[in-house]
Amino acid sequence: MSVFNRLRNGLRLTTNQLSSLFANTVTRETGGLDGDVSGEGLVALEETLLQADIGVAATARLLEVAGSRGGTADVRSVVKAELRRLLDGTEGARPTTVRPRVVLVVGVNGTGKTTSVGKLAHLLNQAGERSVICAADTFRAAAVEQLEIWARRVGADFVRARSGTDPAAVVFDAISAGKARGRDVVLIDTAGRLHTHVNLMRELDKIRRVAGRVVSGAPHETLLVLDATVGQNGLAQGRAFLEAAGVTGVVLTKLDGTAKGGIAAAITSELGVPIRYVGVGEELDDLLPFSAEHYVEALFEPVW
Amino acid sequence: MFASLSERLQGVFAAVRRESKLTPETVESALRGIRIALLEADVNFKVVGAFIDRVRDRAVDRSVLESLTPAQQVVAIVRDELRTLLGSGSPGLSKAQQLPQVVLLLGLQGAGKTTTTVKLARWLRAQGRHPLVVSTDVRRPAAIEQLAALSGDAGIRVHEPDPQVGAVDRAQGAIEMASSLGFDVVLVDTAGRSHVNDELMGELEGLKASIAPSDLLYVADAMTGQDAIKSAGEFNRRLGITGVVLTKMDGDARGGAALSVVSVVGAPVSFVGDGERLEDLQPFHPDRIVSRILGMGDVLSLVEKTEQVVSQEDATRLKGKLQRNEFTLEDMREQLGAVKRMGPLDRLVDLLPGMRQLASHAPGEFDAGGLVRTTAIIDSMTVRERRRCQVIDGSRRRRIARGSGTTVQDVNRLLKQFMEMRRMLRAVGTTSKSRKKKKGGRRRGALDSLWLQAR
Missing domain, CATH: 1.20.120.140 (SRP54, nucleotide-binding domain)
Structure with a gap:
C-alpha cells in the first residue's frame, strides 16, 4: 500500500x-x-x-x-x-552528515512519545539506518520497560538507566555508545512534562547541552510529540517547547480517532515548525512521514 | 487552572462595567467577547452556541438592562449559566450499594488512567477505605508494571495474576480477592482506546457486563480540544459514564474540555488531577471552580488545604505565642513548612480573590525557590540563634550564609523580614485581644475581609 x-x-x-x-x-x-x-x-x-x-x-x-x-x-x-x-513552506531541521545523528523526542504527558520513538526506530530501520534507543524517561514508572519492549520488537540497541537517575547521564551514555558502535541515529525518549513546569523544562536544556558535548551539533533534530486531540493548548505547548528545547519538528499522534489535529496548522503557521510525522494506529508501522499535500487531500477527500 | 479563561472573561466584564448604561448592543459585544474566550478555551462550539443563547435570553431582559447595576447582573447570569453547565452533582464516588464497590476507569490513550487509578486509591485510603487496584491493560507494553510500580510507591495493594491472564479474568480475580481479604473497593484500570475502535469498545462492554461496576469514571485530558465532545459522547453512549476525572489540570489548559464533556455526558466532574505527585487529586466542586473562573477566588478550598496541614492545637499554640509576643524564627520555619505542604505556591495564588493579577505583576515573588532558601537559612542557625535572633552578629551572619549557601545580604533580608513580620503579628495579636475585651471592634482582620469578598 x-x-x-x-x-x-x-x-x-x-x-x-x-x-x-x-x-x-x-x-x-x-x-x-x-x-x-x-x-x-x-x-x-x-x-x-x-x-x-x-x-x-x-x-x-x-x-x-x-x-x-x-x-x-x-x-x-x-x-x-x-x-x-x-x-507547507516551513523547513525542517537541516540534513546533517554527522554520525550518529541525535534525535530528541519531547512533549507533555501522555501524547505518545515512547510509542513514537519505537515506531520511528522501525521507520529508520526500514530506510537502512541503525539506531540506538535511549530511555531518558527516568521519572514515570515502567517507562523504561515499555521502551525496552519496543526496542526489542524493532531490533534496535537499547541504553537504559536506573529509574530516578539524572536523564542527562543516560543521554551521555547512549550517545557515546552510538558513537562507539558506529550507529546512524540515537533516539532519545524523554519524560513527559507539562510545558508550564519551569524546572522540568530546564532539564531539557541540560540534556541538550550534554548531547552537544558528545557529538557536535547534537541534538540535530528535536521532535515535539503532539496529541491530535489537543485543542488550543497545543499552541502554548509548541511555543514553550520551541523556546526551551529548540523544537525542529512535530509528530502528530492518534490521528486514527476522530480528532483532526487542526492545531497543527496553527503551530506550523505561527511558529514555523513543520509537521514531520503522523501516527495513525497502534501497529509498529503506523508512523508515516508527513506530507502537507496528502494530509490536506485526505482531509478533504469526498466521502467514499 | 482555568487562569487564562478567567483573565479573558474578566477583561470582558471590565469592559461591561465601564459602560454607564447597558444596551442590547453593548450586551452583544460582551457576548462576542465571551464566545471567543470560551472557544479559545476549547469549549466545543456547539456548547458555546447554546451557552451564549441562554445568556443573551436572560441578559437583554428589561429588568436587567434597567437595573442599577447592570454589569453585576450580567456577571451573575454568566456565573449561573456556568454553574448549570458544570452540573451540580456531588464530587467523589457514588455511595457503595454493595461491597466491594467496583470502579472502572476508562478513556483514550494517554489521558492518565493508570496514574489516576493509583491517585484515587490513595485518596480513598485517606478517606478510611481499603482499596485494591488491578490493571486490565494487557495491550500497552509495561502498562501492568507501571500500575504495580506506582502502587508500590503509594503502598497500595495490587492484584497481579500471571501476565498471560486476560482482562476480564484479571478484574474478576481482583473482586474475588477483595471479597475474601476484606478490601471494600476495587479500582479497575483499563487499556486506553479510541472511541471509534469498535472491537476495543466491544471488549470494554464485555468487561463492564462481567464485573458490574458501580462507578464508571471517564478519564479525560484537560487539554483536549473540540473532539472531547465526540469521544466522551461515544464512551457514554456505549458504557454509561457516572463521573469524569479531568487530568493534567496543572498545565495552562483553559479547561474548556471540562465544560464540553460534562454537557455531553450529563455526569459531573468527580475529580481533578493537578500534579505529578500521587497526592495531586482533588474532588471537584463546580461552585468553587466557577468562582475561580470568574476571578472571585476560592477561599473555601484554601481553608480546607490549611486545615489539612495545620492541626487545631498547633493553631491555638501559635495564637498564644503571638499574643505573648514570643514568635521566633523556629515558629516561622514551621509556618513555612506548612505552606510548603499545602502545595505549589503559585497554585495557592489562584485560590485568593484578585491574587492572580497581583502575582502577574510580580513574577518570582511566588516561587518555591524563595521558600527553600529561607528554610535553608533558618536551618543553618543554632537553636539559640533561632530563639533569640538578637544574638546574631556579623560573624554569625557570615557563618549562616556560608552554611546555607546564600549571601550575607540574603540573611540580612530574612532577619529584616522576620522583624517586620513579628511587629505585624504583635499588632494582630493585640488587636484580637482588645477585640475580645470590647466584644468586637470595627476593624476587621485581613482574612475576614477576604471572606466578604468571596461571598
Whole structure:
C-alpha cells in the first residue's frame, strides 16, 4: 500500500466527518460549493474550521481569504490551498552528515512519545539506518520497560538507566555508545512534562547541552510529540517547547480517532515548525512521514 | 487552572462595567467577547452556541438592562449559566450499594488512567477505605508494571495474576480477592482506546457486563480540544459514564474540555488531577471552580488545604505565642513548612480573590525557590540563634550564609523580614485581644475581609 493510501486509511474516519460536515454545511447554507460565500455561509465555514481545532485566529485568517475570493472561486479549493500553504513552506531541521545523528523526542504527558520513538526506530530501520534507543524517561514508572519492549520488537540497541537517575547521564551514555558502535541515529525518549513546569523544562536544556558535548551539533533534530486531540493548548505547548528545547519538528499522534489535529496548522503557521510525522494506529508501522499535500487531500477527500 | 479563561472573561466584564448604561448592543459585544474566550478555551462550539443563547435570553431582559447595576447582573447570569453547565452533582464516588464497590476507569490513550487509578486509591485510603487496584491493560507494553510500580510507591495493594491472564479474568480475580481479604473497593484500570475502535469498545462492554461496576469514571485530558465532545459522547453512549476525572489540570489548559464533556455526558466532574505527585487529586466542586473562573477566588478550598496541614492545637499554640509576643524564627520555619505542604505556591495564588493579577505583576515573588532558601537559612542557625535572633552578629551572619549557601545580604533580608513580620503579628495579636475585651471592634482582620469578598 502506498504511503498516501495508508495515510488516507488512517484518516478515513476523520476525513469522512470533516468532508461530509463541510459538504453539508456549505451546501446547505450557500446553495452549492460554487455559490456566493457570505453571511450565513461564512458562519457555517467558521464552525467547520473551529471544530477541526484550527483555532480562532487561524480560522479568522482562512475566512478572510475565503471571503475575499469566495465570490468567484470554489470555496473548498480556496480553503484547501490556503491550508496547504499554512502547512507547507516551513523547513525542517537541516540534513546533517554527522554520525550518529541525535534525535530528541519531547512533549507533555501522555501524547505518545515512547510509542513514537519505537515506531520511528522501525521507520529508520526500514530506510537502512541503525539506531540506538535511549530511555531518558527516568521519572514515570515502567517507562523504561515499555521502551525496552519496543526496542526489542524493532531490533534496535537499547541504553537504559536506573529509574530516578539524572536523564542527562543516560543521554551521555547512549550517545557515546552510538558513537562507539558506529550507529546512524540515537533516539532519545524523554519524560513527559507539562510545558508550564519551569524546572522540568530546564532539564531539557541540560540534556541538550550534554548531547552537544558528545557529538557536535547534537541534538540535530528535536521532535515535539503532539496529541491530535489537543485543542488550543497545543499552541502554548509548541511555543514553550520551541523556546526551551529548540523544537525542529512535530509528530502528530492518534490521528486514527476522530480528532483532526487542526492545531497543527496553527503551530506550523505561527511558529514555523513543520509537521514531520503522523501516527495513525497502534501497529509498529503506523508512523508515516508527513506530507502537507496528502494530509490536506485526505482531509478533504469526498466521502467514499 | 482555568487562569487564562478567567483573565479573558474578566477583561470582558471590565469592559461591561465601564459602560454607564447597558444596551442590547453593548450586551452583544460582551457576548462576542465571551464566545471567543470560551472557544479559545476549547469549549466545543456547539456548547458555546447554546451557552451564549441562554445568556443573551436572560441578559437583554428589561429588568436587567434597567437595573442599577447592570454589569453585576450580567456577571451573575454568566456565573449561573456556568454553574448549570458544570452540573451540580456531588464530587467523589457514588455511595457503595454493595461491597466491594467496583470502579472502572476508562478513556483514550494517554489521558492518565493508570496514574489516576493509583491517585484515587490513595485518596480513598485517606478517606478510611481499603482499596485494591488491578490493571486490565494487557495491550500497552509495561502498562501492568507501571500500575504495580506506582502502587508500590503509594503502598497500595495490587492484584497481579500471571501476565498471560486476560482482562476480564484479571478484574474478576481482583473482586474475588477483595471479597475474601476484606478490601471494600476495587479500582479497575483499563487499556486506553479510541472511541471509534469498535472491537476495543466491544471488549470494554464485555468487561463492564462481567464485573458490574458501580462507578464508571471517564478519564479525560484537560487539554483536549473540540473532539472531547465526540469521544466522551461515544464512551457514554456505549458504557454509561457516572463521573469524569479531568487530568493534567496543572498545565495552562483553559479547561474548556471540562465544560464540553460534562454537557455531553450529563455526569459531573468527580475529580481533578493537578500534579505529578500521587497526592495531586482533588474532588471537584463546580461552585468553587466557577468562582475561580470568574476571578472571585476560592477561599473555601484554601481553608480546607490549611486545615489539612495545620492541626487545631498547633493553631491555638501559635495564637498564644503571638499574643505573648514570643514568635521566633523556629515558629516561622514551621509556618513555612506548612505552606510548603499545602502545595505549589503559585497554585495557592489562584485560590485568593484578585491574587492572580497581583502575582502577574510580580513574577518570582511566588516561587518555591524563595521558600527553600529561607528554610535553608533558618536551618543553618543554632537553636539559640533561632530563639533569640538578637544574638546574631556579623560573624554569625557570615557563618549562616556560608552554611546555607546564600549571601550575607540574603540573611540580612530574612532577619529584616522576620522583624517586620513579628511587629505585624504583635499588632494582630493585640488587636484580637482588645477585640475580645470590647466584644468586637470595627476593624476587621485581613482574612475576614477576604471572606466578604468571596461571598
